[in-house]
Amino acid sequence: MAAEPTADGVERGEGLFVASVERTMRVLEAVAANQAPIGLTEIAAATGFGKSAVQRLTHTLTSVGYLEKDPATRRYRMTVRALDLAHGFLVTDPLINEGLLHLIDASERCGETVNMGKLEGTDFIYVARLPAHRMNVAAALIGRRQPAYCASGGRAIMSLLPRQEVEALLDARPLRALTPLTTTDRGRILEIVEQARLEGFCATNQEVLLGELAVSAPISDQFGRPVGAVQSSVSTASWTLEAVREKLAPQVMEAARLISRPRLAKR
Structure with a gap:
């Protein structure tokens, strides 16, 4: 019998998959994804679980110290x-x-912000950030996500992937505009990715945030597969796309x- 996929498409290994752990992690992710304390009804909506199940799971996560509940609002954050888990990844x-x-x-x-993701x-997710100037808190934190199809880092990484993998990535989510300048045409994105492959970098003009220019180059392993990207972002008040x-x-x-x-020599 083939492994049964979860609602998120993750395969359940025969006899190994613990559904209660998956449910717990989905509740934790729902709270983490919210930028403000969140209530049981919202968690239930985000996870698709019943409110009673969410109540038990949030109580457990609160008891073990990963969530805290505001006694006045009864909302969780x-x-x-949670930083222990992040620190374990970082080190x-x-x-x-x-x-x-x-x-x-x-x-x-360069005297500018440089990041790695x-x-x-x-998604393109930041794992290291070195802000060069004063910036808003959200933009300076690791863990921030951007859709790969419009982020310079995501497109740079895609430039080292086979065409079929790039197409699969683009087909895996809706291509929505984050700003009036976001490119959402699938064919045009494929052209931009190909240009990045030829040039070795990808630059974007306010496609994720208005007022932000970004440029990224892919990081590869010994087999030439992408493992990440170096990215720099600057303000349109100080830079032009040509200068970037x-x-x-x-x-x-x-x-x-x-x-x-270093690439392994072909035999």
Whole structure:
């Protein structure tokens, strides 16, 4: 019998999948994804679970210290203990450990914000951020996600993927505009990804945030597969897209080259 997929498409291994753990994690993810404390009704809506099940799961997560409940509003939010899980990832991830010094060097050379991110599902997610100037809190935090189809980092990573994998990524979610300048035409995105493959970087003009220009270069493993991207973002008040391509693109490409693993020689 084939493994049964969950609602999220994750396969249940025969006799190994623990459904209660999946439900617990989905509740935790629903609370973490909300940018404000969240109530039982909203968690139930986000997960598709019944309110009584959500009540038991939130109580358990509160008891073990990962959620806290406001006694006045009866709403939940993550606790500082969640950082233990994030710290465990940060100190063991090879890309972060090998790349952080190169990000610092690149940031010092160009005097601008330099970040590093990975592809997670259909999102580009930041795993290291070095802000060069005052910026809003949300934009400075690791863990921030952007749709890969419109983020420079996502497109840079896709530039090292086979065409069929890129098409599968684009087909896996709706291509919605985040700003009036977001490219959502599938064919045009494929052209941009191909251009990034030829140039070694991808630059975007306010496609994720108005007033933000971004440029990214892919990081590859020893087999030439993408494992992440180096990204720099700047303000349209100080930069033009042409200047980003001319001055910042070489900086992120050099950082990505230094972080990438040397390609194995073909036999």
